[in-house]
Amino acid sequence: MGDVKLAFVVQKPQYKGETSRLAITHAIAYQTVEILLEDGDTVTPTLCFVGEGVLGLQKGQKAMDLYEVTSTETHLKNCLLVDLDVLVCKEDLAKYGISEDMMPDAEDMGADKKIKVAPFSEIQKAMEDAKHILFF
Amino acid sequence: MATLTVGCFPGLIGNMSYDFVVKLAGAAVNKGHKVNIWFAGNAAGSVKAHQKHLKDYSTGEKHLKALIEKGVEICTCEACTVARGIQKPEGIEKIQWNAMHWYLAKIHASDRVLQIGGE
Amino acid sequence: MKLAVFVSDFKLTYDTLDRLKADKLGIIFVANGVYHATTKENGEASSLLNKTLNLYALSEDIQTRGMKDADVDKRVRVVNYSDVVDLIFNEYDKLAWI
Numbered sequence: 001m002g003d004v005k006l007a008f009v010v011q012k013p014q015y016k017g018e019t020s021r022l023a024i025t026h027a028i029a030y031q032t033v034e035i036l037l038e039d040g041d042t043v044t045p046t047l048c049f050v051g052e053g054v055l056g057l058q059k060g061q062k063a064m065d066l067y068e069v070t071s072t073e074t075h076l077k078n079c080l081l082v083d084l085d086v087l088v089c090k091e092d093l094a095k096y097g098i099s100e101d102m103m104p105d106a107e108d109m110g111a112d113k114k115i116k117v118a119p120f121s122e123i124q125k126a127m128e129d130a131k132h133i134l135f136f
Numbered sequence: 137m138a139t140l141t142v143g144c145f146p147g148l149i150g151n152m153s154y155d156f157v158v159k160l161a162g163a164a165v166n167k168g169h170k171v172n173i174w175f176a177g178n179a180a181g182s183v184k185a186h187q188k189h190l191k192d193y194s195t196g197e198k199h200l201k202a203l204i205e206k207g208v209e210i211c212t213c214e215a216c217t218v219a220r221g222i223q224k225p226e227g228i229e230k231i232q233w234n235a236m237h238w239y240l241a242k243i244h245a246s247d248r249v250l251q252i253g254g255e
Numbered sequence: 256m257k258l259a260v261f262v263s264d265f266k267l268t269y270d271t272l273d274r275l276k277a278d279k280l281g282i283i284f285v286a287n288g289v290y291h292a293t294t295k296e297n298g299e300a301s302s303l304l305n306k307t308l309n310l311y312a313l314s315e316d317i318q319t320r321g322m323k324d325a326d327v328d329k330r331v332r333v334v335n336y337s338d339v340v341d342l343i344f345n346e347y348d349k350l351a352w353i
Contacts, residue, residue: 004244011271011353012253018177019145019253026176029236036241043240051270092270120274127275127349128256132243134143134251135271135351138344152286153263153352159315163336169344248343250261252352 001038006045007130009123014056014072015063023047023136024075031082046126047079050089053136055096057088057115059104077106080113087118087126138247139170143239145254147178148196153252154179158199160250165206172246173203173210174239177254180216185228197228204230211238257281259347262288262303272306272353281309281347283339284331289316292331304330311342 008027014020027045034042049057061071079086088103100117127133142161146153161171175183182196189195200210211232214224224233232238243249258277263286272282282303284292291301292312304310310331314324317333324333334342343350 001244006240006243009271009351017254022145022176022254026236026239029240032235033237033240033244036237037244041244043244045240124274124276130349132246132249133258133349133351134249135353136145136251136253140340140343156263156285159336160339164340164343167337167340169340248348248350250343250350250352252261 001041003042003044004132005130006043007123007127007133008045008047008136009127009133010047010049010053010136011051012136013052019136020053020056021072021075023134024072024079026134027084028075028078028082030084046085046087046130048087048089048123048126049092050120050123051092054088054092054098057103058098059102073104076104076115077109077111080106080111080115081109083111083113086113086115087123088115089123090117090119092120093117137168137170139172139245140164140248140250141172141174141239141242141246143174143176143249143251144179145175145177145252147254148182149193151178151255152194153255154182154196155194157252158196158203161203161208162199162206165203165208171203171208172242173208174213174242175211176213176216176236176239179254180212181220181222183212183217183227183231184222185226200228200231209242211242213239256349257347258349258351259283259342261285261350261352262291263352264288265290265294272303275351279309279347280307281311281342282307283334283342284310284312285316289313289320289322292328293317293322293326300328304328309346311339313339
């Protein structure tokens, strides 16, 4: 069956609900899915943040210090470390006044991959290219 | 026959999206389709055995057992489940426990996927 | 793509749904989403009913809320779970629950 592309679309803000975090951790699980698949089969998620989902992406999160839970920032850095494509909706960032430099990278962990700020049309394209869409 | 995989994240109690999943799975399997269900988030709390069906609350156990008897594969996220204080010996028989890659693997082989996020 | 969107809430914003494009878009009203199909607000039907011609509402969830299939806007087809399964496999190739 080869590669199956998936679009993970996060549309809810982080922290109040668990869903937005689970979207990220489920996407990261693409790294280990091959142990359950036939040789040559892979799953490739693209993790997309739209609407209020973009609110939880700012760097400097103190969730571990204050609530002893892994921050979304850390999860995002792990995404970049495992080379996951992360798209963040440009229009929604602008709507909420979040600039690109307010979002984290994972250079300190050795990751070259960066979060990509993309127009909604590019996220729509990712959904069209995917075999399945998963809204979180 | 086609394959439907449903990701269910809402909890059993306090949310009827879970009931939707159970009903949809039943309807699909009754029409001859293969169905997989993945529980994560609060839905993972629903795999504990010996649920008492009080009529003010949705119930899962009897429906899940019936679905399993019909060939539906059901798996719970182990991390989500143990985080809620439920250990495997306390779980409903024949429900699988695995990591998130189980869901992705089932998705890989599915014709349709319905992901229902938590509320 | 042929996309079926399950709408399960009544009073939420649908930024994403407003922007989604599909060659064939279906909206399946379930849970509290069925109010879009049955209820007018200040005399106005839900704007979601103008989004596509392919509108469905789950009979079980309409009746659960004390309404009848006859209360449903004429543009919306009332379906049961078995019909939803057929929609999923025969009419659409991707699904979204928002």
